[in-house]
Amino acid sequence: MEGIGEVAEEKPRILRIYDPMSDPTDRQKRIRGWNQERIEKARVLVVGAGGLGNEIVKHLVMLGFKKIYIADYDQVVEANLNRCIFFRMEDARKRKNKALTLAERAKEMSPYPDTEIIPLSTKIGDEGITYDDKLWKDIDLVFGAVDNVMARVYLSISALYNSHELKRSIPVVDGGVRAFNGNIFVMVPFKTACLACELPESVWTDPWKRASCSGSSLPNVTISPSLPTTFSVIAALQVNEAIKILHEGALGKPLIGKRLCIDLSRGDWYVYEVPKNKSCKVCSMVPEG
Amino acid sequence: MRISIENRLTGRVYDVEIDPGHTAKDVIDMLIEEGYIPATPFTDYYWVLVDPRGIMIDENEALATRVREGEKLSLVAVFTPG
Numbered sequence: 001m002e003g004i005g006e007v008a009e010e011k012p013r014i015l016r017i018y019d020p021m022s023d024p025t026d027r028q029k030r031i032r033g034w035n036q037e038r039i040e041k042a043r044v045l046v047v048g049a050g051g052l053g054n055e056i057v058k059h060l061v062m063l064g065f066k067k068i069y070i071a072d073y074d075q076v077v078e079a080n081l082n083r084c085i086f087f088r089m090e091d092a093r094k095r096k097n098k099a100l101t102l103a104e105r106a107k108e109m110s111p112y113p114d115t116e117i118i119p120l121s122t123k124i125g126d127e128g129i130t131y132d133d134k135l136w137k138d139i140d141l142v143f144g145a146v147d148n149v150m151a152r153v154y155l156s157i158s159a160l161y162n163s164h165e166l167k168r169s170i171p172v173v174d175g176g177v178r179a180f181n182g183n184i185f186v187m188v189p190f191k192t193a194c195l196a197c198e199l200p201e202s203v204w205t206d207p208w209k210r211a212s213c214s215g216s217s218l219p220n221v222t223i224s225p226s227l228p229t230t231f232s233v234i235a236a237l238q239v240n241e242a243i244k245i246l247h248e249g250a251l252g253k254p255l256i257g258k259r260l261c262i263d264l265s266r267g268d269w270y271v272y273e274v275p276k277n278k279s280c281k282v283c284s285m286v287p288e289g
Numbered sequence: 290m291r292i293s294i295e296n297r298l299t300g301r302v303y304d305v306e307i308d309p310g311h312t313a314k315d316v317i318d319m320l321i322e323e324g325y326i327p328a329t330p331f332t333d334y335y336w337v338l339v340d341p342r343g344i345m346i347d348e349n350e351a352l353a354t355r356v357r358e359g360e361k362l363s364l365v366a367v368f369t370p371g
Contacts, residue, residue: 261367
């Protein structure tokens with residue numbers, strides 16, 4: 001009890017109570033070396049809003065990425081629904097734009113009110129986002145989730161050209177899936193091989209040959225067999241590499257310049273290094289620096 | 290020179306006799322012509338040879354510079370639709 005004339009001793013004040021159950025990022029922050037700020041400040045571009053794009057965006061949103069661009073000019077069709085978690089039958093019936101639909105649904109799912117997801121109803125290429133200076137200024141890392149070789153070539157050109165223009169390296173974490181098989185590759189412009197360095201010379205004679213997820217009126221198109229399980233694994237690996245790149249080694253060494261191949265039918269995982277190809281048609285297009 | 294090539298898609302291993310000037314492309318073309326592997330693994334996939342140290346071999350590079358007698362290369366399928 002306080003007596004008359006005595007000054008009450010000030011009690012300690014609780015400034016903030018951290019409840020681990022109320023923070024969606026709590027469990028990942030418990031990983032040694034994790035820096036949530038690096039995730040939240042990163043600005044990423046997902047090129048392709050199909051099976052891989054859906055899974056990649058799902059992971060990005062859950063991890064707390066705050067600025068996500070999604071580029072895809074294509075429309076949702078019924079055949080996408082076995083592997084695209086954010087698409088619904090109604091979207092396919094209305095032939096809604098993939099990027100727009102993915103952005104809307106992912107925003108709904110996000111536990112963070114300030115997640116910004118920007119859909120771009122366009123493709124990569126000369127008339128697409130390749131030379132969109134304003135966009136690339138706002139990008140730190142790119143995910144490749146495309147379905148054909150030429151898009152990968154343009155992805156390489158985009159990363160090289162914009163890294164050169166902006167004088168900073170914009171890494172690309174590319175992924176591809178076919179049935180039980182898939183692979184990822186981490187390209188760092190001017191430091192590693194590009195996505196085209198591995199292409200055999202024969203590809204350049206028929207570069208528009210492509211395997212499409214949704215079918216297309218283009219010549220030489222075949223429809224690729226697709227399993228949601230393989231898509232989930234490859235997309236998770238892509239996002240995992242991005243996390244490591246953004247943490248600059250604090251969470252382990254990223255697979256820079258390496259290709260990781262998986263064969264889920266045989267349970268086989270394989271990593272190899274892709275050297276820079278001195279005669280690569282894409283690398284030689286953009287001067288270093 | 291005798292070397293082995295493991296097809297990472299099927300697990301099969303091919304023992305091959307090569308000359309010093311043979312390139313990765315020569316060996317892949319031979320395996321295709323002899324019917325051991327298809328011309329392309331799948332649509333939009335391409336065959337790539339990887340040396341025993343885990344580094345890809347350029348298709349025009351002579352294998353003798355990257356592999357020694359008795360060593361094993363890997364045959365990998367890359368570039369897939371997404």
